[in-house]
Amino acid sequence: MEEYNTQKLTYDSKVAEKAAADAANAKSEADYKVQLAVYETAKKNYEAAMAQYSKDKAKYDAEKEAYDAKVVEKVRTEIENKAAQEQYEKDLATYNAAYEKYQTDLAAYKTAKAAYDAKVAEKAAADAANAKAKAKYDAEMVTYEAALSEYKTNKALYDAALAEYNTKKAAYDAKVAEKTQAEITDKAAQEQYEKDLAAYNTAYEKYQTDLAAYKTAKAAYDAKVVEKAAADAANAEAKAKYDAEMAVYNTAKAQYDKDLQEYQAKKAQYDKDKAAYDQLVVIKAEEDAAKAKYEVELAKYNVDLEQYGKDFATYQTKLAEYQTALAQYKDAKVAYDKYMNDNGFQDLKDVETVQDLTFQREGGAIHTINGISAYLTRDAQARLNTSNVHQYDSNKLEASDIVATSPWANNETEFIQIKEGDKFVVTYDNLNQSSMRENTDMHPIKRVIYRYEILTLPSNDGKGIAAVSSDPTVTLTVGASTDQNKPVKVAVDVEFYDGNGNKFDLTQYNAIVALNSLNHWTGASYVDSGDKPRALTVEAKDKNGNTVRGTWNPYADGSSMSIENNAVVVKNGTADFGTADVTISAENPIKIVAQKATWNGSEFTVSEETIIDATSVNASGAGNGHSIGTDEFTFDGKDDVIGSYTIDSTSGRIIFTPKKKFENVEHQESVNVGNNKYIPIPNSSVSYDSATKEVTSFKDNQYIEHGSIFNGESSTTLEGWDNPSSPYLYYGGAGLKMADGHLVFTANGANAAGQPTVYWFAINSNVGIPKNPGEAPKEPTAPEEPKAPTPPTITLEVLPAVPTEPTPPTAPTAPTEPNYTVVTVDAEGPKAPTEPKAPTPPTPTVVEVPAEPSKPEEPKASTPPTEPNYTVVTVDGEAPKAPTEPKAPTPPTPVLVEVPAEPRKITAPVEPKAPTPPTPVVVEVPGEPTKPTPPTEPKAPTPPTMVTVNVPNKPVSPKELVAPKVKWHKNYLVERVTRPVPTPPPTPQKPKTPGTPTGPSVTPTSSVVAKQETERTNSAVLPETGDSNQKLASVTGLGFLSMAITGLWSARKRKH
Structure with a gap:
């Protein structure tokens, strides 16, 4: 057992030593790979620069050879040009002397020529004036000759008339004298005649008196005789006629008496019928007038009634809209009053005073994307773009729709394919409108970096589509086919940089961004557009x-x-x-x-x-x-x-x-704000869960029918809240003070049944602060219903026939008995008186005196025209002659040899120095590891040979029957090391002529080289992430961080 413990101790020591060595070796290997990658990059840049250098050097040598040849040619031509110049100077001196004489002669010629030209012009003017005066004189002379001829004719007529006048005047004077003498003689005879006539007149007057008495008596007598004869005859004729007419009259009178009785009976009936008819005519006229008036009033009433129906329907609609608008106004007014007066919203009020961030619109930005190698083709995006939601239906993508290289320009929106777990970076440059305030100074924001991570997508294959906006304030739209009950969830880290590439520390600024358009609907609205009602x-x-x-x-x-x-x-x-x-x-x-x-x-x-x-x-x-x-x-x-x-x-x-119906597919958008500070807006539908740090609307804020104060979208009569220009923008948002720039955006649920789940979020500084809603909406006035006219009572539709008046009989006229005339005539007629004889009047001598003749008027002769005084100008017969100008010698044309600037020599790029290979940790174990061989040019450095530690088998305890198996894990030693960086080669100098490209400048870096984008055409199109057709209402489905200007918001989000 003691031996086992010893072996076990040695074994454990070796295992620990090996683990430490493995960790150190792994770190050395990792550092080496980084250094090697940097070296490889520098090496490639060097080789590219060397290739370019060789190409430029060959071009330089050719140009240098051409340059030297041109220098030799230029020296030779300068000698030839000098000889030609000397000869030209001799010829020029001769020419100058002749030219001076020519100038003197030319001056004299010009003086004489000017005088001559003046005289010619003067003579031409005088000739023209003389011709004009002569023409005028000739015309006047023609007129005078005609007048003179007419005068002579008139003078001859006058002389003849004067002679005739003198003759007639003499005869007239003789007749006047003769008449005077005859008047004296006639006067004496007249006086005697007048005495005889007086006596005759007295006798004649008596005769006339007697004669008148006779004629009167004679006429009376003759008339009586005639009258008596006529009266006798007339009396007899009248008596006979009267007797005959009296017989006819008696017969007619009997018939008339009978007809009169019948007429009187008919007339009585007619008078009765006519009175009744006249009464009906009056009634009919009154009823017709009443009916016509009623029809006019009825027509007007029908027009007014139809208009009233329209007005009343409009009124009911406007009344409902008014009641809704009034409730919205009250909410907006309460929100505004709270914003202005409630200290609980001081952070929101500070947005207008302490906001350091200006980040609203950057239409001229360009961007690059790193970490993405799947781009939609333009044709694919056009095919999917049947609506603003369906263009994110990722299941409809085909293999040929995806390419590895972006077909989109770096100043237009790019459509990419994404998948769960993707991490990619979007860098925006060329920013001109954004800034960060520090004290009173505004520091321009020249770069924005968004670091995205796709956390979850609802499609079965975990893939989706994203639209990377060309404008960083519009940001990103993400969508995927809704196959599973999973949300679209995207994390983003926001970084702002100044013009020097320094990152703004958000903890040191009041950088406040907007959390606007956080939509939540429990079902999109629609109508059964595929059906129609029965009439x-x-x-x-x-x-x-x-x-x-x-x-x-x-x-x-x-x-x-x-x-x-x-x-x-x-x-x-x-x-x-x-x-x-x-x-x-x-x-x-x-x-x-x-x-x-x-x-x-x-x-x-x-x-x-x-x-x-x-x-x-x-x-x-x-x-x-x-x-x-x-x-x-x-x-x-x-x-x-x-x-x-x-x-x-x-x-x-x-x-x-x-x-209007609603689906039961719920869609809810939220933002996890993490360590950033949430700023509430009064009366907003959005709230903050401090436990989860989620910002969202927990109730439907899209439809008034579902309890929302406002609709998300505007209609023709009601303004919605989901619009940056709306006074109700506050209803769907909040503010956010940035601390670390990390946010997570989530959209739960498809935008509508059978549609993708789409979320558009925009990061900008346009916070939806409550605005003063102004005056309350005015209640509409109900239209006044028109009163129907009363229809008239019609008793007589058609008049009866007009009664016929009987014709009265004509009474016969009784003959008048004649009055017989009785005329008495005397037996003897009257005797006529004897007429006296009148005296013979004297016959006066009549002398015819003609009218005194008129003396003729002598004609006047016309005055002849005065001949004009002609101007005489004398001009010399020959004009002065100009001197002949000497011909200047032609200067020699020097031969010009274009010698280009001498090309500067090409400096070869400096080959990068390979990194020093790391020295691995050496552990004294049986068998010393071999040191790694450093890389040599042009081969890449050989990776270090890993240290091999031979660990003996774990000793078996006396009590253990089976040796245990050991599962090895490679651990990594975590420590910071200094990474060697290759020295960049010096930049080659650019020659003056011809131009030679500058060699590469290798910047040391440990990050992945950013993808270089080509110039692209800007076609920025704001994403709209809603849809509108006959089934589903347009619903704003894409929650976004609000942007600042109306141009962006004109592209409103619409739902299916």
Whole structure:
């Protein structure tokens, strides 16, 4: 037993010694491998630089040889150029003397030429002026000659007229004298005649008196004679005519008396019928006017009623929206008031005052990815990108969709394939908008590094898809097919660097980032877009009081039920009654015809119809044959109501509202903040579990229907919270003061049934602080219902025939008995008086005196034009001649030899020095280990030979029957060692001409060399991680750390 203990002690000592040696050797081997890797890198760089050097050296030698040849050629041409220059200078002196004489002659020529040109110009101007004056004079002369000819003609006419005038004037004067003498003679004769005439006139007046008395008496006598004869004849004729007419009259009078009796009877009946008809006409006119007025009022009422129906439906919608908006306003106001007045949120208020981090938008960033070798091709991403969620359906990837080299530019979003356990680093450079404040100084952030680790993915193969954003403030989107009940979980470490490559120590700054858009929904919203309701049937009465039916199909236009921006699309209209004349009013309301459909073995048919008073009914889906009624339709225990009809019975308006349904697939996003400080926001749906350090919303914060104060997404009428410009952004987020930059993002549950699980998170400094919501929303005003006009009472639709008035008989006219004329005539007629003889009047001498002739007017002669004074300019007959300019000698053209700058010699790169191999720990054990051979150029160094320690078999205790087996474990000695770094070769100098590339500069490093990216075209597209189709509502599914500017947020997250 003592021997065994001794052997056991020796054995244990050797085992411990061997373990220590193995650990030291393993560490030496590891350090050596690192050094060897660095050496290999430097060696490759050296060989590349040496190859480039050889290539540049050969080029330099060729250029140097060409340079030397050009120098010799240049010396020879300079000698030739000098001789040509001397001859040129002699010729130039001769030319200069001739040129000086030429300049003198040229000056004299120019003076004479200028004077000559001036005279020529002066003469040309004078000639032009003279020609113009001559033309004007000639024109005036033509006009004058015409006027002179006309004057001569007029003068001849005047002379003839003057002669005629003188003749007539002499005859006129003679006649005037003759007339004067005749007037004297006639005056004496006239005086005698007037005396005789006076006597005659007295006698004649008496005669006229007597004659008038005679004529009167004679006329009276003759008239009486004629009158008596006529009266006798007329009396006899009138007596005969009267007797005949009296006989006819007596017969007609008897007939008239009979007709008059009949007429009077008919007239009495007509007057009675006409009075009754006139009364009906008045009634008909009044009723027609009332009916026309009613129809106008009814038409207006129908228009107003239809508008009222629309306005009332709008009002009800706006009222519901108002009530929701009011509740949201109150929540936002409480949140803002707490933020402003509650000291419990002092950390949040400090964000606006002590925030050191500015990290919001970096659209010009470029990035590199290390640790990833699986990239999606552009075609693959385009094929998967049927929606913002489906583009992360990792099960649809094929082998050909993945390539080892990125097809994406370093300034655009890159799509990569990831798997559980992956660790990769994304480095962003070229940052221009970000900074970290220290005291009052702003230090630019020039680099951001995200170190990612994919912890879990829900796909069966543990693989997924990630979109590495081109903008570090948009960060990363991760998704995978939802095959298992596992979350998408990603860890990230955030590092900020200044322009000198120094990392910012986050514990020394108030670097506050946003935890925004932490979504949680218990099921995505949708409508049964693949189904449509039965058309609604309603009843009312037509104008004749008959019950008629009408129908309205909300999707007769070919559309389908849909949901847009989290709100169902409502349809409205009126029933079609066909040809029936129906006016809907309070007195004639529409009523719903409930219809129950049953299966007859081959199809659903309506088996029961019921008129109901309800104004709202449910519409079932295909499971109940599209029945309509007040039942809550179900099929196989599931909801089968696809929407509801609502009517306004007095206006006839009908509204169909699709039923918004929700899946039972829950999706919840959270962030584990670790050692970073959580900053709560008042009234936020997000809270912090101090035990687990998880930040999340424990209740549904996506849908008002599920108890959320706000919807996540905005609709056309309600603003959602999941938008950086929304005043309600605070509702889905919190703040976070960074301490170590380590965060873990988790998304539990698919975005919707059958869809991938997708999580978008963005790291930036835009914290959703509560904002003043302003004024409270105003309650909408209910529209005033129009009052229906009262229909008039119609008693007379059609007037009877107008009564015919009888024609009265015409009474005969009795003949008038003639009045007989009695005329008395004297026996003897009157005698006529004797007429006196009148004196003969004197005959006056008549002298015809012609009218005094008019003296003709003498014509005036026109004035001839004055001939112009012409300007005379004398010009020499010959212009001065210019002197002949001497021809300058042609200077010699020197031969130019382009001699390039002498190329600088190429400096060969310095070969890197191989690392010194480590000296392994040597343990005195049987058999000394061989020292490792150091690497020699060009072969890589030989790895050290591991120390071999021969351990004897463990001695067997006397009581033990079987020797135990020993399982060896290789342990590692953990200690820090100084790693040798190869000396970088000096940079070769760049020659002036031709250019030679600079040799490589090897920077010592112990990390993996970063992948170099080529220049790429920026096509930054903000990721959207939601989907929208006719079944599922658009739901924001990607929790993200909020970014700061509206451009990023215009790409809103939408769920399936």
